[in-house]
Amino acid sequence: MTSDTYTVGDPHRPYVEGCARRQLVFSRCTACREAQLCGYRTCRSCGSRALRDEVSGGRGHIASFTVVHKAASPRFKPIVPFTLALVELDEGFRAMMQLVGSLEPAIGDRVAIDFVADEADGVLPYAERMEETS
Amino acid sequence: MLSAVITGIGDTPVGKLPGSTAASLNTDAAIAAMADAGLKPADIDGFLCAYSVTHPHLMMASVLSEQLGLQPKVCSAIHAGGASAGILVMQAAALVAAGICRHVLIATGDNRLTGMSRDSTINAIAGVGHPVFEQPFGLIVPAAYALVAQRYMHEYGTTPEDLAHVAVAHRNHAARHPGAQMRVPITVADVIESRPIATPLRLLDCCLISDGGAALVVSARDAAGDTRQPAIDILGMGQHHTHEHIVSAASLTEFGCKQSSTQAFGQAGLTPADIDVACIYDSFTITLVIQLESMGFFEKGESGPAAAGGALDLGGRLPCNTHGGLLSYAHSGASGGMFHIVETVRQLRGQAQGRQVEGAEIGFVHNDGGILSAHCSLILGRQ
Numbered sequence: 017m018t019s020d021t022y023t024v025g026d027p028h029r030p031y032v033e034g035c036a037r038r039q040l041v042f043s044r045c046t047a048c049r050e051a052q053l054c055g056y057r058t059c060r061s062c063g064s065r066a067l068r069d070e071v072s073g074g075r076g077h078i079a080s081f082t083v084v085h086k087a088a089s090p091r092f093k094p095i096v097p098f099t100l101a102l103v104e105l106d107e108g109f110r111a112m113m114q115l116v117g118s119l120e121p122a123i124g125d126r127v128a129i130d131f132v133a134d135e136a137d138g139v140l141p142y143a144e145r146m147e148e149t150s
Numbered sequence: 151m152l153s154a155v156i157t158g159i160g161d162t163p164v165g166k167l168p169g170s171t172a173a174s175l176n177t178d179a180a181i182a183a184m185a186d187a188g189l190k191p192a193d194i195d196g197f198l199c200a201y202s203v204t205h206p207h208l209m210m211a212s213v214l215s216e217q218l219g220l221q222p223k224v225c226s227a228i229h230a231g232g233a234s235a236g237i238l239v240m241q242a243a244a245l246v247a248a249g250i251c252r253h254v255l256i257a258t259g260d261n262r263l264t265g266m267s268r269d270s271t272i273n274a275i276a277g278v279g280h281p282v283f284e285q286p287f288g289l290i291v292p293a294a295y296a297l298v299a300q301r302y303m304h305e306y307g308t309t310p311e312d313l314a315h316v317a318v319a320h321r322n323h324a325a326r327h328p329g330a331q332m333r334v335p336i337t338v339a340d341v342i343e344s345r346p347i348a349t350p351l352r353l354l355d356c357c358l359i360s361d362g363g364a365a366l367v368v369s370a371r372d373a374a375g376d377t378r379q380p381a382i383d384i385l386g387m388g389q390h391h392t393h394e395h396i397v398s399a400a401s402l403t404e405f406g407c408k409q410s411s412t413q414a415f416g417q418a419g420l421t422p423a424d425i426d427v428a429c430i431y432d433s434f435t436i437t438l439v440i441q442l443e444s445m446g447f448f449e450k451g452e453s454g455p456a457a458a459g460g461a462l463d464l465g466g467r468l469p470c471n472t473h474g475g476l477l478s479y480a481h482s483g484a485s486g487g488m489f490h491i492v493e494t495v496r497q498l499r500g501q502a503q504g505r506q507v508e509g510a511e512i513g514f515v516h517n518d519g520g521i522l523s524a525h526c527s528l529i530l531g532r533q
Contacts, residue, residue, distance in 0.1 A: 028282045053283060053397065060400075080304075080402055082296035083349040084288060088279075092288040100293055100348075102397065112284050112397045120349075123304045137286035 028055040030069040035139040038131040040072040042109050051109040074129035076105035078121050078143075091136060103127055103143050115143045152417075154243035154384045156530065157253070157377035158187025158367030159492045164480035165331040167361040168264050172202035175259030175363030175482070177217050183365035188378035189253055194367075196224040196245050196254035200234040200484030203274050204265030214257060224251055231278070231519025232431060233389075234258065235364075235487030236526030240387045242368035252373040259363025260483040268359060278520065280395040292356055292434065294396040294521040296348035299436040301402040303350065306443075310350050312454020313435035314341035317354050317477055319462040320432065324474025326464075326505040331360050332478045355435040357476035357486070364488035366495075382495050385420065385512070386529040388413025396521040404444065406525035407516060411445040414514075414527040422446040425529075426510040427497045428468055429490035431518045432475040441516055442470075445527070469507045472497060487517035491528070498532045 026032070031054035034041030043052050045059035046066040058065055081101040087093040099115040113129070115121060127143040134140045160182025162175050176199060184194070197220050199211045207213055211227045224245055230237045235258055242254035266274065279289040302308055318338055324330035336354060344353040367377070374381040390406030390413075393399045415421060422445065430445075432438040442453040447468055448461075456462070462470040473479040473493040476486045494513035496502045515528040 032282065055282065056398075060398075080297040080301040082293050082300055082351075083346070084290065084293045084296075085346045085348060086290055086292070088285070088288045088290045095288070097346075098288065100287055100289060100297070102297055102402070110397060112280075112287055112289065114287050123301065134286065140286055 027057065030054050032138065034071065035131060035141060038139065040074055040105070040111070040129050040141055041069050042072055042105070042107060043067045044070045051107040053109055053111060070107070072105050072107055072129070076103045076127055076129070078123055078125045078127060079104040079110060080123060081115060081121055083119055101143055103129070111141065113141045113143050115145070117144050121145055152243060152247060152384050153371045154246045154368055155371050155374050155381040156366060156384065156495055157369040157374055157379060157381050158183040158189065159365070159495050160186055161364040161489065161492050162259070162362050163329055164360050164362035164482065166263050167261065170261045170264060170361050172205035172260050172265070173214065173217060175261060175361065176214050176257045179259055179363035179365035180214070180218055180255055180257040183255060183367050186379060187367040189367065189376065191219045193253050193376060194220050194255045195222050196242065196251035197222045198224070198238045198242055198254060198256045199227050200238065200258045201227060201229045202260045203483060204261055220255070224254070230524050232433060232484070232487055233517045233519030233524035233526045234484035235491055236515060236517035236528055237389060239366065239368060239384070239491060239528060240389060240526060243384050243387060246368060246370040252370050253376070254368045255365065256368065257363070257365040258484040258488045260485060261361040262359050262482050263361045280397055283397045284395055290348065291521070292351055293348035295434045295436055296351045297396060298402055298440070298522060299350050302436065302440060305403055306451040308439060308451055308454055310342055311338060312457070313355055313439065314338040315454055315457040316435040316438055316462070317341045319457050320471055320475045320477040322463065323472050323505065324478035327473045327479060330474040330479045331358055332474070351434055351436065357433045357481040358478070360480035360482045362480045362482040362485050362489070364485045364492050366488065366491060380499055381533055382498050383531040383533055384528065385531045386414035386416070386418030387527065388417070389526045391524050394520050394523050399522070403440070405440065405522040407441045407518065407527065408444045410525040410527040411516065414529050418529040420512065420529060424512050425468065425514040426512050427472065427494060427507045428470045428514040429494045430470060430514070430516040431487060431490065432471055432477050433481070435477070437518065437522065440522070441518070445516065464505065464507060472502060472505050472507065490517065491515050494530055498530055
């Protein structure tokens with residue numbers, strides 16, 4: 017087996033290691049230019065395996081959100097209620113993360129991504145609404 | 151016309167059943183289905199089942215076959231979340247149409263309510279969230295559906311009151327079913343004021359957690375003479391699968407139900423207007439709203455106002471989930487979708503006492519699993 021058909025270990029590793037460096041790493045298809053999360057084995061748009069890791073500029077907008085009132089497990093109990101968001105990054109891929117600083121945003125709000133250390137899951141991205149300048 | 155027919159149905163009581171186990175619920179329902187069909191274990195040459203959250207097992211179908219005294223040619227489990235029941239029927243229909251089996255027994259069952267604490271059930275089900283891109287952020291299944299709901303409401307104007315009318319319609323149906331788990335009447339205000347789970351979804355927008363099991367026999371058309379009930383035709387069927395995790399869904403408002411129903415209607419040569427009674431997956435109020443509008447039963451944004459006007463009631467344009475659905479009848483895992491199929495068969499046989507849709511001839515069933523990930527549509531008809 018050649019090295020480009022056999023992957024050792026977790027395909028999400030570039031994203032996880034990127035978070036430790038406070039970078040949001042995603043996957044860019046070099047054939048059709050579409051962007052997606054790390055970990056898919058093929059481009060979900062064109063099926064190519066010519067995928068390359070890229071670092072996101074960390075800006076996007078809120079595609080949807082929800083205020084969660086129930087803890088998934090005991091470790092989430094201290095933060096309930098909290099806001100979960102699906103963020104559409106400017107590069108054209110979608111990621112889930114918590115929104116901090118405001119409980120009820122609006123769909124379309126611009127957000128900036130930053131990172132925080134989490135005792136259970138290492139370093140995780142989170143989103144914060146960007147203040148409008150005018 | 152397909153050469154597969156439904157010749158037997160069976161179900162257990164639902165709700166809180168202390169002492170029940172996944173195996174006991176599966177086998178109780180299976181025995182009832184065989185008795186309904188008038189078949190013995192020796193007549194069953196195919197056995198299919200789904201999964202259990204309280205009794206995960208590598209060889210669940212063999213475990214249950216052993217308990218039932220079956221020695222079938224085909225014996226396996228299908229794991230497809232809430233879509234399992236419909237997919238099991240489609241698989242069984244393919245087996246009898248291919249001439250591999252004559253009578254396929256399908257069983258589902260789980261004791262989600264008494265077999266684990268509510269929090270454990272929610273945690274176990276939250277385990278289906280993506281381990282890297284969803285679980286670390288505290289996703290629970292209702293939150294995944296809430297993300298869809300929020301976007302759908304933003305794009306199509308659906309309101310919390312619209313969703314509440316759907317919940318009320320289901321409770322009204324459950325009030326006519328003596329076995330339903332939740333029968334106390336509710337109002338729109340009750341739904342809107344119920345405890346928030348993940349906005350915009352509140353407690354009464356969410357399905358129940360129940361114990362229960364349901365089973366079916368699918369037979370080859372020319373083997374239906376071995377059985378004793380009026381056979382129900384499988385007129386059309388379809389599936390479509392687009393993702394598992396909501397973070398991977400191509401769209402937050404369009405899902406595979408569109409394609410699965412198009413396949414089923416195409417095979418049957420029918421349209422939504424031909425449907426007399428429907429049982430469509432209602433894991434959350436928003437699930438039903440999106441599917442009704444995607445599959446062509448109502449225009450976008452219209453199913454809520456239609457529900458408010460009685461469209462989903464017995465005398466309405468589309469009597470829907472006449473047993474009360476997952477919202478008010480019961481939801482015990484893969485059986486949730488099977489309760490929908492059993493109810494549709496009862497309606498088409500004229501056996502839905504106290505809640506019969508008069509003259510029901512064509513029924514539509516839709517199951518979905520995951521987070522609007524896996525979809526299966528069936529069109530059934532009275533012969």
